[in-house]
Amino acid sequence: MSRKRKAESGEVLKIGNKTISLEGYLTKKPKTASTPSTSTSDNNTPAPSTENDTTTTATDPKEFKPSRPLTGDPSLFATRRALPLYLYQDRIRSILSKKDVLVLVGETGSGKSTQVPQFLYQERWCQRRRVKVKTKVLDKDGNEVLEEGGKAKTREETVNVGGVIAITQPRRVAATTLAGRVAKECGTPLDTSGRGTGFKGRGPKGKDGKGPKGGKEGEEWDEEKDVVEEMGKNNGGDEEVIEENGNEKKDRKDQEKGLVGYSVRFDHRVPPGTKIKYVTEGMLLQELLRDPHLRQYSAIIVDEIHERSVDVDLLSGFLKQIVTGDKAGRGGIPLKVVVMSATAQVERIKKFFSSDDSLKKGTSGEEVEYLEIEGRQFPVEVIHEPKPVPDIQEALLKTVFKIHTQEPLSDKHGKKDILCFLTGQEEIEAAQRLIEEFAETLDPKVPKVKVFPLFGQLSMEAQHEAFQPIKHPFTRKIVLATNIAETSVTVPGVRYVVDCGKAKVKQYRPRLGMESLLAKPISKSSAIQRTGRAGREGPGKCFRLYTADTFATLPKTDLPEILRTDVLGAVLTMKARGIDDVLSFPLMDRPELEAVENALVHLHVLGALGDDGRITDTGRKMVLFPVTAPYARVLLAAADPRYDCLLEAIDIISCITAGDDIFMQVRSEEDKEAVDVYRKELQRREGDLITYLNTMQRFVSTPSADRGTFCKQRRINVRNMRQALNIRKQLRSLSVKNKMLAEFPAPDAEVTYQPVSPETAERILKAFLKGFAMKTAVLAPDASYVTAHGKHVVAIHPSSSLHGVKREAIMFLEHVYTQKNYAKKVSAIQAGWIAEALAV
DNA sequence: GAGCACTGC
Structure with a gap:
């Protein structure tokens, strides 16, 4: 409003205090489709193959006998048969009948996440067996009971091993949507009203996977339906033993009962008879705490390992230990591991899963089979800048309008929209202003543009808009996104990508004990991933706002998360799962010694580790809570009679760990004024923690029907508030289960709101100091x-x-x-x- | 006076 920006006639554009030369851009003749002279073909981009080209793969699938017929829903056979992976099904089966580890590389669209488990679940090695195992006898605190000779006391037990395949995913939506799709292909849909799943209260996210994130604004509040209690009661259990000669009759029986399930936090659907189970990485790590040998499983499929989350790195370490260990805990039955990656940089992963991964010996990888499958990606032409650009906003504006004026609006494949990758909200909003103002100056004969910002802090509705096809004719959609569009969500209709070459990354500085969030150059693999977003629906173009030389200097891959974050949680995870010497735990990438030492010291300060470095009772209690170690420590302190504020601490921690801040930022000044009137009532002089507590208590004492308004007036993120309620209930349940709370608290409707007294506030803050x-x-x-x-x-x-x-x-x-x-x-x-x- | 993205019995 304050600054009037307008385009000047001629070759110079003035917007605010910026003067942008348009020389060489925005030629008035839109139809000259000559490729810019600066265009270079990018050799580092994976040679994209066209749709039906299945002959140029590293391994020729024709040397194998024809694939077995597909089972499941016949109406989906055609789609499944068209997947590149279809030709490999016998090869994959054959490899896994001999070897325990397979590394599978398949580009987006190869169908690996949905098809591989379906190829395997009927294999002989995938059947459940009864075996005898020796187990260590533990006392009630989980410590080994020693025999007189000092050896751990053991006893023989008969247990079931195998029968289920788990597929891990880094994100919840992926796990639930994949499970839904595979269930459909198998003819055993998941959404059969939850009959027979044994779960009380299915959450509102029943049909998950709609939109980028679950939950939606303005939904009615119904406390009971928000939470799934008593989770994990039906985890495939021991209700049935499949003997070695599983026959077709049995398979049919399985199908009737449900072949496919999933398990993510707050949402579990594992019908009896489940053989294919999609889980989040964190969920499997949690299962490892109960069952260190993963006895329930015949195979673990680790999907998207290239994303290299801390969880997947830890999981890989545990899987390696099981695969290369003596298997005594599984009665000698091997665990098969299929590691799936979208990028071909898998040397390290192959070496890692071999029993000897020392880099000195050249023998690595022998036990690990490797298979590469081409994806279904349309070709994308990559265009670099000829020389470094001094101003990214300026370069973006020029490139966007070069595309817009020179490239068609659509073709036989559909719309040809533009997706721009920028670093953050501020940059996106500035770019939006520039583009919109410049668009007004265009000749009326040139198509219109509509700009959509897309970043995590946007409301659900705003995010949703970016996914909708544009309604107005003669208009091109331009989406300005953060990294969110690189992996988390897919924007349909994109055929042009503009890549600024940077992203904000969080990095932990062990020396300072703090993290930084700064824009840094992306990796080659990230740049390629962004490029690929232009070729999902038809041939595309990717404009990189940096030079080919700059691209060449980019690091090959992103730094794995375990090298970028505080390893406090990772170290506690290992300790709780029996790893005394965390420095020798197998990891694909080892954090700096200093980072591990800091974590050990910090855990000792928190009381999770004793002077001998072993996990303490306090530490064991801490890992039972799905919060970071300092928060878990706060919960234990709050349960201590000295502080006696567990429910209050739970309310606060629920709000804080529910994702981004429950208080959304207000953009316009007028809105801010109105919102502040309501927010001021919630604020407390003690600071943010007591303000969160006050907010939660005010919220839950608000009748369900008024909660929507309550949130709207205070600009409280409904999605995060709902998540906070889920967490609150989970933490309360766990507190009861772990005897920190005598009974589950009375329903909120029976509790009247009372402001926290200063004395209570002091106790709460002191309890938090135990963790912080x-x-x-x-x-x-x-x-x-x-x-x-x-x-x-x-x-x-x-x-x-x-x-x-x-x-x-x-x-x-x-x-x-x-x-x-x-x-x-x-x-x-x-x-x-x-x-x-x-x-x- | 400012906010990459995920995630957990």
């Missing part, structure tokens, strides 16, 4: 806050209710370096409390 004593700062004479640990200056983040306020000392739960060294989720404390919290 290291994250405190004291007001210095120069009015800055200086951290107690490390003596760094921190500023209170503007999103905090204590922003601009000076108090004696603060505790903060998050610590991020962006523009400045920022403290987030801040509370006012007394300096004396810090030492008190560190004392036992």
Whole structure:
């Protein structure tokens, strides 16, 4: 509003205080389809093959006998047969009948995530068997009971091993939607009203996978339906033993009962007879805690391993131990592992899963089979900038309008929309303004443009808009997205990609004990992934706003998450699963020694590890809660009679761990004023934690019918609030189960709202200090806050209710370096409390 | 005065 921007006539464009030369761009003749002279073909992009080209693969599938007929829903046979993977089904079966590990590389669209488990579940090795195993006798605290000689006492048991295939996914939506699709292909749909699944209260996300994230705004609040209790009761169980000669009759029986299931947090559908189970990586890690040998499974398929989450790295370590170990815990029955990746950089993975992965010996990979399958990707022409661009916004504007004026709006494959990858919200909003204002200056004969921002903090509706086909004729859609469009969501209709070559990445700095969030150059593999987004529906073009030389200097792959984050959680995960020497645990990438040492010290401070470095009772209790170690420590402290504030701590932790901030940021000034009137009522002088508590308590004491309005007035993210309620209920259940709470609290309707007293607030903050004593700062004479640990200056983040306020000392739960060294989720404390919290 | 993206019996 304040600044009037307009396009000048001629070859120069003035927008705000920016002057952009348009020389060489935006030629008035849209039809000259000459490729820009700067165009280079990118040799590093995987040679995209056309639709029906199945002959140029590394291994010729023709040398094998014809594939077996497909089973399941015949109406889907044609689609499945057309998948590149179809020709490989016998080959995959044959490999796994001999070897235990298969590494499978398949581009997007090869069908690996849906087909591989269907190829395998009827194999002989995939049947459940009864075996005798020796198990260590444990006392009630989970410690080994020793015999007189000092050896661990064992006893013989008969157990079931195998029968189920698990497929891990990094994200919930992927697990649930894949399960739905495979169930349909198998003819045993998942959504049969949950009959026979044994679960009470199916969540509202029953038909998951709609939209980028579950939940939707304005839905009615019904507390009971939000939560699935008593999860995991029906996990394939021991209700049936399939003997060795499983025959067709039995297969039919399985189908009637449900062949496919999934298990993700808050949502489990594992019908009896499930043989194919889609799970999140975190869920399988959690199962490992109960069952270190994964006895329920004949095979684990690790999908999307190239994403290299911390969870998948840990999981790979445990799987390697099972595969290369003595298998005594499984009665000698091997566990088959199929590792699936979308990129061909798998040397490391192959070596890792061999029993000897030392790089010195050249023998690695012998036990590990490797198969590469081409995807179904249309060709994408890659165009680099001839020389480095000084201003990314300017380059983006020029490129977008070059595409828009020179390329057709659609072709026989459909719409030809533009997807731009930018680093963050700020950049996206600036680009949107530029594009929209410039579009107004275009000749009326040129098609219109409609710009859609797409980033995680946007409301569901706004995100949804970017996925809808554009209604107006003669208009091109331009989506300006963050990394969210690289892996998490797929925007349909995209045939042009504009890639700025950067992304914001979080990186943990062990020396500073804090993380940074800064824009950095992406990796080659990430650039290729972005390029691929242009070729999903037809041949496309990718414009990189950097030079071919710059591309050549990019790192091959992204730094795996385990090298970028605090390994506190990873170390506790290992310790809780019996890994005493975490430094020798097999990992594809090993964090710096300093990072591991810091984590060990931190865990010791939290009381999770004893002086001998072994996990303590406190540590074992902590891992039972699906929150990070410091939060788990807070829960234990809050349950201590000294602090006695468990329910309050749960309310706060639920709000904080529900995803992004439940308080959405308000964009316009007018909205902000209106929202602040309501938000002020929630705010407390003690700071953000007590404000969250107050918000949760006000929220749950609001009648269901009014909760939508409550959220709207305060700009509370409904999706995150719903998630917070789920977490709250889960944490309450676990507290009861772990005897930290005598009984499940009364329903919220029976509790009247009462503001937290200052005394209670003090107890709550002291309980939080038990987990966060290291994250405190004291007001210095120069009015800055200086951290107690490390003596760094921190500023209170503007999103905090204590922003601009000076108090004696603060505790903060998050610590991020962006523009400045920022403290987030801040509370006012007394300096004396810090030492008190560190004392036992 | 500012916010890449995921995720957990």
